Amino acid sequence: MPQKSLSLAIALASVSLGVQAAETKPSGFVEDSHLAVQARNFYINTDNRDGTANPSKQEEWGQGFIFNFTSGYTQGTVGFGVDAIGLYGVRLDSGKGTAYNAGSVGKGGTVFPSDSDGRAVGDFGSLGVTGKMKISKSELRLGTLQPKLPVVQTNDGRLLPQTFEGGQVTSNEIENLTLIGGKLEHAKGRNSSNMDSLTIAGSNGNPQTATSNQRSNEFYYAGGDYKITKDLMAQYYYGSLEDFYKQHFLGLTHNWALPVGSLKSDLRYFYSDSDGKNGNQEGRIAGYRSSGYNNNGGEVDNRTWSAKFTYSLQGHSLAAGYQRVDGTSDFPFLNQGDGSTAYLITDVQIGKFQRAGERTWLASYGYDFATIGVPGLTTSVMYLKGDNIAAPGNDRREWERDFQLGYVIPSGSLKGLGLTWRNASLRSDAVNQRDQDENRLIVSYTYNFF
Numbered sequence: 411m412p413q414k415s416l417s418l419a420i421a422l423a424s425v426s427l428g429v430q431a432a433e434t435k436p437s438g439f440v441e442d443s444h445l446a447v448q449a450r451n452f453y454i455n456t457d458n459r460d461g462t463a464n465p466s467k468q469e470e471w472g473q474g475f476i477f478n479f480t481s482g483y484t485q486g487t488v489g490f491g492v493d494a495i496g497l498y499g500v501r502l503d504s505g506k507g508t509a510y511n512a513g514s515v516g517k518g519g520t521v522f523p524s525d526s527d528g529r530a531v532g533d534f535g536s537l538g539v540t541g542k543m544k545i546s547k548s549e550l551r552l553g554t555l556q557p558k559l560p561v562v563q564t565n566d567g568r569l570l571p572q573t574f575e576g577g578q579v580t581s582n583e584i585e586n587l588t589l590i591g592g593k594l595e596h597a598k599g600r601n602s603s604n605m606d607s608l609t610i611a612g613s614n615g616n617p618q619t620a621t622s623n624q625r626s627n628e629f630y631y632a633g634g635d636y637k638i639t640k641d642l643m644a645q646y647y648y649g650s651l652e653d654f655y656k657q658h659f660l661g662l663t664h665n666w667a668l669p670v671g672s673l674k675s676d677l678r679y680f681y682s683d684s685d686g687k688n689g690n691q692e693g694r695i696a697g698y699r700s701s702g703y704n705n706n707g708g709e710v711d712n713r714t715w716s717a718k719f720t721y722s723l724q725g726h727s728l729a730a731g732y733q734r735v736d737g738t739s740d741f742p743f744l745n746q747g748d749g750s751t752a753y754l755i756t757d758v759q760i761g762k763f764q765r766a767g768e769r770t771w772l773a774s775y776g777y778d779f780a781t782i783g784v785p786g787l788t789t790s791v792m793y794l795k796g797d798n799i800a801a802p803g804n805d806r807r808e809w810e811r812d813f814q815l816g817y818v819i820p821s822g823s824l825k826g827l828g829l830t831w832r833n834a835s836l837r838s839d840a841v842n843q844r845d846q847d848e849n850r851l852i853v854s855y856t857y858n859f860f
Contacts, residue, residue: 439491442482445860450474451853452569454520459845470521470530471503474569489544495554497570498535518601518748521569536603538573548581559590560659560678561631561649562744563751568600572749575605576629590647591632599748606746610654612701612708614747624687624697628652629744633659641665653686653698655710655742659753671723676731676755682712682742702739702766703800703841712737712766718755725781727790729774731755733763738800740765756794759812759834760846767800786818801841808838828854 456468477496483489501522522530538554555574556564565572578592596605607625614623633647645661662677687693688700688710699708718731733756735741741764743752756763756770763770776790792812799806816830832850836843 437482439482439484443860444478444480444858446478446856446858448476448478448854448856450476450569452521453849453851454568455849456520457847459847468520469504470501470519472499472501472521472569474499476570483542483544487545491542491544493540493542493551493554495538495540495556495573496535497537497573498533499569500533501530504530518599520749521601523602534601534603536573536598538575538598547583548579550577550579552577555592555594557592557594557631559631559633559647560645560661560680560753561633561647561657562594562629563753565600565749565751567751568749570600572600573598586637587634588636589632589634592630594629594631594744595627597744597746599746601748608651608744609746610651610700610742611740611745611747612699613654613697614745624653624699626652626654641667650685651742651744653693654684654688655682655700656685657682657742671721674720674722676718676720677716678753678755679715680713680741682710682714682737682739684710700739700742703802705738705766709739710742711739712741714741714754714764716755718772725778727774727776729772729776731772733768733770733772735764735766735768738766756796758792758794758810759832759850760836760848761794761808761810761838761843763794763796763808763810765796765799765801765840767798768796769798770794770796786820787816789813789815799840806839806841808836808840808843810834810836824855826856828852830854 451473453471454469458466458468475498479494481491481493483491499522504519504522518524519530523534525531540551540553540555543550553575555576555578556571557574557578558564562574564574574594575596576592576594578590581589594608597608598605607627608629609623609625629649629651631647631649633645636644638644642664643662645659647659648657650656658681660679662675664675666673666675687696687698688708691707694708700710702708705711713736714733716731716733718729720727720729733754741752741754744750751757752762752764754762754764756772772792772794774790774792776788779787790813793809795807795809797805797807799808812832812834814830814832816828818828819825830852832852834848836846838845
């Protein structure tokens with residue numbers, strides 16, 4: 411990691427760790443260590459129902475292995491440890507006509523990297539190592555990270571998960587308050603073995619075309635979660651990708667126990683604007699652009715807010731939500747162009763419903779069959795409908811329907827073996843968006859060595 415990144419991480423650590431440095435008494439580096447491997451068999455079939463661009467069908471099948479090692483901490487006032495994640499995927503079925511590589515070297519398919527002739531590779535893998543240090547209730551991590559925060563989300567929607575590289579400090583010194591800050595420099599896609607610099611939609615195009623492939627190695631983030639009561643939590647986070655965008659997030663979640671059932675409220679608000687080269691015409695012409703329609707040549711200008719309410723009762727859950735995307739640009743988030751996740755209530759199996767001007771209603775229903783004596787069996791269905799998408803002709807629309815059926819064996823010799831079927835249909839008249847039908851079949855099992 412570059413020297414200035416290490417300096418930043420140390421500085422962040424000094425702020426959060428300097429408050430309290432009471433000696434901790436962990437069991438030990440070896441005694442608290444854990445090693446587990448998850449075997450994941452993943453099949454995906456996507457039918458692109460319209461449009462002229464290849465492929466009209468995407469189909470890939472593979473076997474993945476995710477090795478996770480987590481150490482304990484050495485004893486003493488300052489505890490040290492190390493974590494590691496090993497990723498390995500094997501192709502079981504895929505062809506040049508169904509492995510989507512966008513016609514360019516460096517752009518993989520939906521599951522596997524592509525070789526020089528556009529075919530899916532036979533296997534791929536990577537190793538990530540994270541050094542960690544703990545003082546009192548604060549922790550510094552340097553190396554491979556998998557953040558799950560409102561301003562940056564690790565994607566785990568395929569055979570192997572996405573990972574990032576950087577440094578992060580987490581502090582729980584103040585009761586009911588968690589503070590987090592850090593810097594990311596690279597990301598490894600879910601269909602890649604290589605780390606790459608960071609970017610957003612609008613600048614994540616063909617790697618051989620410089621003006622559509624601008625990148626940055628500086629994504630800073632900070633924020634916190636505060637539990638006002640045991641059922642009410644407030645959040646604030648800030649994220650900034652140098653020369654692209656700055657983003658503020660406010661969130662509020664509440665769980666309310668009713669006389670019959672319970673109600674969960676989830677309120678979110680993002681404010682995003684331009685940073686550095688994205689804020690001037692010369693920089694946007696050079697490729698530091700955001701996606702969106704009529705957004706001043708690619709300038710980030712976005713306000714996105716949403717509300718979602720979920721009522722639960724005896725295995726049933728019924729949810730309704732609304733999201734609005736205001737401003738001239740699409741919602742900005744870290745997006746390498748090879749699979750990404752945004753912290754939106756509308757980020758679902760196929761679409762994200764994050765386009766400039768878009769207004770989306772959603773409804774969902776889920777059921778846990780354990781209530782009627784079938785533990786491990788769950789199902790859910792969701793429907794989303796978006797309109798007012800900013801585009802030539804205006805008021806373009808789209809909808810998506812998602813269905814999921816899952817079963818985890820609850821006992822016996824195969825306890826923990828999970829089987830999942832996910833089916834989705836997307837219909838959209840947004841620019842450059844094809845209608846799609848998609849099926850995913852996933853079999854997973856985790857074995858804990860120690």
